[in-house]
Amino acid sequence: MLSDILWIIAVTCYSAAAAAFLWSAGTFSTKATTAKAVAAAGLLVHAALMVLLGFELGRVPLTNLRESLLFVGWAVMAFFLATRSTRRPAVLGAAAALICAALVVSASVAPGSTCRFVLPVLRSRWSVVHVAASLGGYAGFALAFAAGALYCVNDSLLKNKRVGRWQTALPSLDTLDRFAYKMVALGFPLFTLGVVTGSMWAQSAWGTYWSWDPKETWSLVTWLVYAAYLHVRVFLGRRGKFANRLLLIGFACTLITFLGVSLFAGGLHSYTR
């Protein structure tokens, strides 16, 4: 089947891109042009795969866990490639490509009905915006997490004077800090839009804007953590380790919101119907 082939090509491209990024990190190349080109090829194939799935199913492929993971992976790479290139982008690129590959692979084994039928409650004009915006937000947060984690690693290496070959390949603290901020600045508005359209949809489907189901509660928590990060960064002007640690907490909340609640807690939002 064509979609199977596209699936394999996309994963291959992302894995090859990750290897190429790591290679250019190891050889201290400043641009990583080849790796970016391979990743971009993966992104195109990935997009074609989602369009094909949409045609096969006769609906927007954003309803179940499989399709969600696929979309988040696509958004991660799209966001990474769309940001103006930073100095020494190789390690960040490798992180993005690995996240992407992991998401696409897990999408291929994740439960997801290939059913053309969609529950009536999921049929709403809000639904597409709600799902796409939330997932876009998650993608931004994932990249911000990668940069924040690398920040903490680089900070501790520099602090402990362990400045060998691999430390040299890491992007500078400044670069990581700015990249993480950009990603939250992109992800937060999307996520906010997701929450708002979600409550609109809830009003039209369930008759109430907010019903404190686990997904809603956790997305509020996630929203608050990233709001705190932005306040720390923008209004207090604080950068550095504190802000970047908030990103790690924020991403833990994101994971609970995106996957934890759906897989384990059940509730109205469960993917595992």
Add this chain to the structure above:
Amino acid sequence: MHLVVVGLNHKTAPVETREQLSIEESRLPQALNDLTARAQISESVILSTCNRTEVYACCASSDHDQRIAEWLGSYCNLAPQRYAPYLYFLHEREAAAHLFRVASGIDSMVTGEDQILGQVKTAYSIARKVRSTGAVLNYLFHHAISVGKRVRTETAIGRGAFSVGSAAARLAESIFDNLAECTVMVVGAGKMAEQTVLNLAGAGAKHILVANRSRSHAADLAQRCGGRPVDFGDLEAVLPSADIVIASTSAREPIIKQPMLRRAISARRGRPMFVIDIAVPRNVDPSAASLDGVFLYNIDDLQAVVEKDKNARKAEIERAEIIIGEELERFFQQYRARQAVPVISAMRSKFEAIRQAEINKLKRRFPELTSEQMEAIEAMTRSMVSKICHDPTLRIKDYLASDKPPVDVNVLCELFGICPDAANSEEGSKQ
């Protein structure tokens, strides 16, 4: 044709001898002309730096190396016993390998340093200008320069810090995105501080402040590194604006104390600060290292980075040697293949000359031949010559390009009764 290197370097000779045998750049053209005239060698390049003086030459036989050594001593007015024990003589493959290593920075005192490649280029271009190089050395030096580049891009031999100053610059680039946006503050004005700040300026730093108890010293250093002096008394007030601080005063106790840095970092709202303490005794309170966002490196820490990078570069030598081995193989294969060119062209021109002579004889004996008949004879003889030459041409190429030629060039020349030297030098001057 025989490749030879005669020379000495920092490993074989003490500095006094190196000084006496070094030849300034401005005297090189004259020296090369003198060498060509007196030692009777066909091609030569002289590479003379503070760590080495070497003569690369292409000569008719291997015993010409002694002539080069004698010339070197007499040119520099040095008795043979004063320099002869330090000389090395390398031939053919070893000679080419040596130049490749030199260009790659493997033979340098500081492994992987960059300057030597530029010095090789300069030495070659000077020799080329005075026309002391020919086909062989042109080809060898072009190849060596590209090997030097390849080794530096494909291995990490040229990377990392070569000095305390460059270690500081490399760490600064690990913390800050763009040194041009950073403010560097120098406290004190020692030699080491100057070296460090110049390295940072080389990496792009533009805003440089110099604070010293002596205003005139501060102004001096500020002028040399393109910065501006600030009052020593304003140190605490200026500190928060500094992204990189270099402390290098002769104070007996810390002048930058932990609370001072804590206030600075909180005024900077967590923006990191790189504090370089190259003073002994130390100028910055060591307990400041635990502050979040402060990266404090003292002279030993930086020295350790230099040492580590040095070892990392040494570890790359093996990889560089593999590349050099590959390139040597390539060089000699192409070099041998090029040897065939003058032999073949000499053989062909000899046959052509015979053909012309016979045609002329024929014309004299049979003046009644029509132009149509003459054309037919021309065409027939030309085709005969080219058919006779076809197989030997291919064989000569094959023989000379192979690793162990079954036939010596000289044997081939004798066989056809030709002397390719004339053709060879003609090709050399064409290049």
